[in-house]
Amino acid sequence: xKPLESVVFFGKGGIGKSxxxxxxxxxxxxxxxxxxxxxCDPKMDSTLALARGRVPPFNGSPGPDAGERLRGFIRxxxxxxxxxxxxxxxxxxxxxAGAGIxxxxxxxxxxxxxxxxxxxxxxxxxLGDVVCGGFAAPLRRGFARKVVIVTSEExxxxxxxxxxxxxxxxxxxxxxxxxxxxxxxRDPAGAAAAEAFAAAVNTRVxxxxxxxxxxxxxERLGVPAVLHAPGSGFAGALTRLAGAISAAGPRTKPPxxxxxxxxxxxxxxxxxxxxxxxGAGKVRAGAAGVEEAFKAAGxxxxxxxxxxxxxxxxxxxxxxxxxxxxxxxxxxGQLLFSDCAACLHPSSDPGIARKVDIMDAVxxxxxxxxxxxxxxxxxxxxxxxxxxxxxxxxxxxxxxDRAGGEPRTPxxxxxxxxxxxxxxxxxxxxxxxDLVVVEHGDAECRFCDSFGGPLGLFGGRPGSVPDLPKAxxxxxxxxxxxxxxxxxxxxxxxxxxxxxxxxxxPGGLVExxxxxxxxxxxxxxxxxxxxxxxxxxxxxxxxxxxSYEEYSESRAAARSALILRGLxxxxxxxxxPRFDVALHGYDERLxxxxxxxxxxxxxxxxxxxxxxxxxxxxxxxxVLRRRDEALCPALxxxxxxxxxxxxxxxxxxxxxWLKAILKALGRRLPAAALPSREQAARxxxxxxxxxxxxxxxxxxxxxIGNIIGDRLAEGLGIAAExxxxxxxxxxxxxxxxxxxxxxxxxxxxxxxxTRGLRTRFFSTPAExxxxxxxxxxxxxxxxxxxxDPRVLAAGRNPFSSLLFEPGYEGALxxxxxxxxxxxxxxxARYLARPSSL
Numbered sequence: 035x036k037p038l039e040s041v042v043f044f045g046k047g048g049i050g051k052s053x054x055x056x057x058x059x060x061x062x063x064x065x066x067x068x069x070x071x072x073x074c075d076p077k078m079d080s081t082l083a084l085a086r087g088r089v090p091p092f093n094g095s096p097g098p099d100a101g102e103r104l105r106g107f108i109r110x111x112x113x114x115x116x117x118x119x120x121x122x123x124x125x126x127x128x129x130x131a132g133a134g135i136x137x138x139x140x141x142x143x144x145x146x147x148x149x150x151x152x153x154x155x156x157x158x159x160x161l162g163d164v165v166c167g168g169f170a171a172p173l174r175r176g177f178a179r180k181v182v183i184v185t186s187e188e189x190x191x192x193x194x195x196x197x198x199x200x201x202x203x204x205x206x207x208x209x210x211x212x213x214x215x216x217x218x219x220r221d222p223a224g225a226a227a228a229e230a231f232a233a234a235v236n237t238r239v240x241x242x243x244x245x246x247x248x249x250x251x252x253e254r255l256g257v258p259a260v261l262h263a264p265g266s267g268f269a270g271a272l273t274r275l276a277g278a279i280s281a282a283g284p285r286t287k288p289p290x291x292x293x294x295x296x297x298x299x300x301x302x303x304x305x306x307x308x309x310x311x312x313g314a315g316k317v318r319a320g321a322a323g324v325e326e327a328f329k330a331a332g333x334x335x336x337x338x339x340x341x342x343x344x345x346x347x348x349x350x351x352x353x354x355x356x357x358x359x360x361x362x363x364x365x366x367g368q369l370l371f372s373d374c375a376a377c378l379h380p381s382s383d384p385g386i387a388r389k390v391d392i393m394d395a396v397x398x399x400x401x402x403x404x405x406x407x408x409x410x411x412x413x414x415x416x417x418x419x420x421x422x423x424x425x426x427x428x429x430x431x432x433x434x435d436r437a438g439g440e441p442r443t444p445x446x447x448x449x450x451x452x453x454x455x456x457x458x459x460x461x462x463x464x465x466x467x468d469l470v471v472v473e474h475g476d477a478e479c480r481f482c483d484s485f486g487g488p489l490g491l492f493g494g495r496p497g498s499v500p501d502l503p504k505a506x507x508x509x510x511x512x513x514x515x516x517x518x519x520x521x522x523x524x525x526x527x528x529x530x531x532x533x534x535x536x537x538x539x540p541g542g543l544v545e546x547x548x549x550x551x552x553x554x555x556x557x558x559x560x561x562x563x564x565x566x567x568x569x570x571x572x573x574x575x576x577x578x579x580x581s582y583e584e585y586s587e588s589r590a591a592a593r594s595a596l597i598l599r600g601l602x603x604x605x606x607x608x609x610x611p612r613f614d615v616a617l618h619g620y621d622e623r624l625x626x627x628x629x630x631x632x633x634x635x636x637x638x639x640x641x642x643x644x645x646x647x648x649x650x651x652x653x654x655x656x657v658l659r660r661r662d663e664a665l666c667p668a669l670x671x672x673x674x675x676x677x678x679x680x681x682x683x684x685x686x687x688x689x690x691w692l693k694a695i696l697k698a699l700g701r702r703l704p705a706a707a708l709p710s711r712e713q714a715a716r717x718x719x720x721x722x723x724x725x726x727x728x729x730x731x732x733x734x735x736x737x738i739g740n741i742i743g744d745r746l747a748e749g750l751g752i753a754a755e756x757x758x759x760x761x762x763x764x765x766x767x768x769x770x771x772x773x774x775x776x777x778x779x780x781x782x783x784x785x786x787x788t789r790g791l792r793t794r795f796f797s798t799p800a801e802x803x804x805x806x807x808x809x810x811x812x813x814x815x816x817x818x819x820x821x822d823p824r825v826l827a828a829g830r831n832p833f834s835s836l837l838f839e840p841g842y843e844g845a846l847x848x849x850x851x852x853x854x855x856x857x858x859x860x861x862a863r864y865l866a867r868p869s870s871l
Contacts (some may be wrong), residue, residue, distance in 0.1 A: 042158040046194035050218040055159035061276040063115030067154040075161035076123025084111040091122020147341030173205035180213040187224025213282035214240035237289040241275030308525030333396035349387040355379030411590040454732040454817040463666040475549030528667040531566040540571035593664035609651040616640040616649035619659030627841040635707035682840040683749040721757035727856040730812025732763040738778035749838025756849035759790035803822040813856040
């Protein structure tokens, strides 16, 4: 059976793609074939001549059976053997046409309709200028194998063709290849320019189509030109083009687009220099010595911008920044060496830049490939596969598979391989229960923290996403779906905001957050915000991203005013304090032991609930885990006392926590609230066992001071109190900050109240691995990454702040857990690399 012929037409808007594609479909069907002509343009003009009228758009129509849905939108053409379907799209200025194309192609793929219904060819006609991945869906989804770029001899048309060649190259992994160019001549004398361009980008001209009055005459009649005027020059040229497309196979050397600078030279009739092919040139074997080569050249890699290495260069004329990148079309005109390109960073001092020769900087690197230079940052040749691996040299990399592939957690990209403690860094900001938060986005997004559907009221409507139980009862999702992506989201926003504002009521507060997908759609939500606020009297603020837990001055002030109004309403009901304290910011796991501590000190505590105003009005003192920039100003204005005591971890920390609370209540710490003799004896027993073990901490040199102050490591005092030693591994790029880092380390030791703090430095992934795995190194390593591959590969056990429990009994249990992990050698025996043992 002859394989399915699949062809996709691309080209500058108005260049004649639809005319050529529709006439090609006629010719492919002329020999008894069955052709599906797929219009991928929201204008839906590709099938007009074939179907002799408008074909209804698919537009992602809902339904369970993809094949049956799709068949309902496929129309037989007026030409025997040709069938038509249009992807459709939103009204002008709304929605995303690329999403519509993707929806149609998903239905074609899911239904396998091309194979099941016996099509011999598929022709995809894509709208003018491909400006995003949605319009490249026929290539991205692997439907079309042959790409035909329609162009004229004019420079702007050839420039568009050059950009499209780059797009085709991006999808060559899917088996897509450029069959060649179809040249729709405007000027008969311009054929030579098109041929020259094809030679410059290493492709072929499939056919040259002269201007022919028969085409305009056929279009006025609404019929394909090859049928209207079969003896015309156009029909003959199209017949030859169809044969050339059918015969075209992939070239041994794929086409390579010109850079913008190179195209400018071509358009001016000048010679175009080409960048070397990847891997060209004599290259050293192995990446050993990269670090030494950088040092010898006087280059200090300071980081990465995208996939480019940025270095500081102490040139004879002064310090400038040098950018190293993989050679390619975008690097034409730069200094080329090996498979790399080099140039000065735009931020470099122009006065110094004029006095230096960049070749002096990179001469010592000429024997290295770019992927070897990336090794300086702990990355290998597969940049995108290694970017999430944290530089780990073990099999526990953060890749989809050991051979490479996309990282599973790309947010841990290059530059974070040395980081073990991750802090949010944001101030606390209360989320009052009478605040209505609307997330405009997909309720199934992993970052969504809300109930599905507009305020959860419309979950049963056709096409809506299911309600998803989330942690925040007053945070709701609009439930953005494919329909809104295709047709626009204005109606959904209006519906959600009206419901949210009605729920908040006059004087209430609504925070509306546009998340990722709506931002890409670029819809206009301001009219709906103004209309809903005007009708209900609620205040509505509009923000980007679901950042409602992040601090901003305006957000804190608005929420503080809302909390103050809630407190005033509560006082009007006559609510009186019934408890000594109310705990805020402590979850039930922490609150239970802490209420027990308070009870021993003779202080009563309100139950921890999701409700905010009841505990605020029922307790004489508010105990906050951390200062809250919305709640604290409201409490001050309402005259309600509050305190932020020290973290209640360890014997000393728990006593300090109690003392701060009792002092605010005007009381002293009673003896009954101190650790018992039996508890003190158990702590001494644990110390006798723990003193031979060390706990590893790691931080960049300028972040050592944050270790104790950060909530993620606030229980480390338990380990010091139980007698564990500490080893601080400090990431330091050079020796310049060593003295300051040692001073910060000494202050950390004093804060932990331990004299057993060793400090060691590292600057590369290999050095870090040696410190973690060496004999006498740390037995445990603090890391916020679950199953941290760097720690496991060294045969050590990772732990995090989730291990720590508050109070006296919590301190003993936490110390016991630490001791058990130190004695447990599973990781050393089974998970470490053999070379580490």
